[in-house]
Amino acid sequence: MKARKPQILKGFRDHLPRQMILRQRMMAIVREVFERHGFEPLDTPAIEYLEVLSGKAGENEKLMYHFSDQGDRAVGLRYDLTVPLARVVAMHQNELVLPFKRYHIAPVWRSEKPQRGRFREFWQCDADIVGSPSMLADAQVAAVMIDALSAIGLPSFTIRINHRKLLESLARAAGVPDAQAVGVYRVIDKLDKIGSAAVGAELDGSGIPASASARVLDLVGRTGEPGDVLAGLREELVEIPGATLAVDELSELFRYLRELQVPSDRYTLDLALARGLDYYTGPVFEATVEEPQVGSVAGAGRYDGLVGTFLGRSVPATGMSLGLERIIEVVEQFNLLPIRSSVADVFVPAFPDAIEAAARITGVLRGAGLRVDQSVQPQRSVGDQLKYAGRKEISIAVIVGTSEAAAGVCNVKNLCTGVQETCPWERVVDQVRSFLEHEETGA
């Protein structure tokens, strides 16, 4: 018989139990934080009409998976979770309470060239607020993002904050022609990555006036206490349309962040931050870690134009997106969430002559709410069976052979320490719990 060749698409991966245990644990943490901040769950289909998905992606549309379905409809796999949100808001206006705060943890698909921390199928954890133009909404989005990253235990992350309209004002103030502004944003966004000398060189080569290039670098490179930097810019840019509003909005945002008790070492003003250029309209945020180099682990911002593309009228919205895979890269590198490779707490081996007794004990333990993996290999030696338990990192074994069964007792063995206690059947649950508690207190 010729076997089929098992193969998997580039950029797609299997998640074996060990990885799934970690992934599910992280998603549980994120969900918990989202709900603590008052966001509610939402899910949408993986496939949408191409027309629905297309609106905002801009030049990224070429990265979108798209095809014809059996009914010849032009469809695509969702590229992010934000466009489906906008569609949901437009379709269910009457059923939703506005402002609408939802979270969405689900896979998205992009046909990118895979690299470390970059896949073609990956999970995003989004939290968005639709229907509020207030900077308070942006502050809450930043707060939930920082809270989620902290809850996972990322050791050193900062979120950089900027304002799309402020960036536009800075470029205009520097004398960058509007037609070249987008190109300039892209270049200065690399400031923290390649340094001001390299950025200056790229700007000079991009055809903008030399004076503008130098002035942009000066403006965008300012650092210091956000309040001071913003106050300085407010004066300097008073002539630039939109600049005052942008500065005021950012100042307001920083005030709210302080009052929300977001640790101030977790965020910073970065006037060079650009981010996705196609749809952000207000404050923008980006979370990065120094190690490992996996790009940004989360992004956020205000996008007042997107929802309106489905409604024909403007609907303010702001939200954040956390990249599960990239965060997992960090978590694994620093072993931030130690996990066992089994979900079971207890292992029950089987003896050929005492299978029924082991089964009965298994039932009792499960009835008490314990997670029990009962051996299905009674023909193997007990040594082999315990070896299996050891490989799966199960910490406790409950051993019942013929003599124990006859005496109405069982041996409860701590597989980490080798300590074994013999106890009557009616005490077995207590004995197991006692071992488990010792383990949790980290002895």
Next chain:
RNA sequence: GUGCCUUUAGCUCAAUCGGCAGAGCGCCGGUCUGUGGAACCGGAGGUCACGGGUUCGAGCCCCGUUAGGCACCCCA
């Protein structure tokens, strides 16, 4: 999508000039009849990623493909 690098046992990696396919760890078995991990002894496991080409002869050279990585692009 563009450029460059990589692909040999389950894993990490060797293999001189083109000349018999190797190690460590892991796995399996035994020492050890009902109590794992240690030690010792033994064993299995390979289409050298796949498909072509050059050559007396290819893991090694050439072309194509697959997958992974790095840089760009973009982004989580």
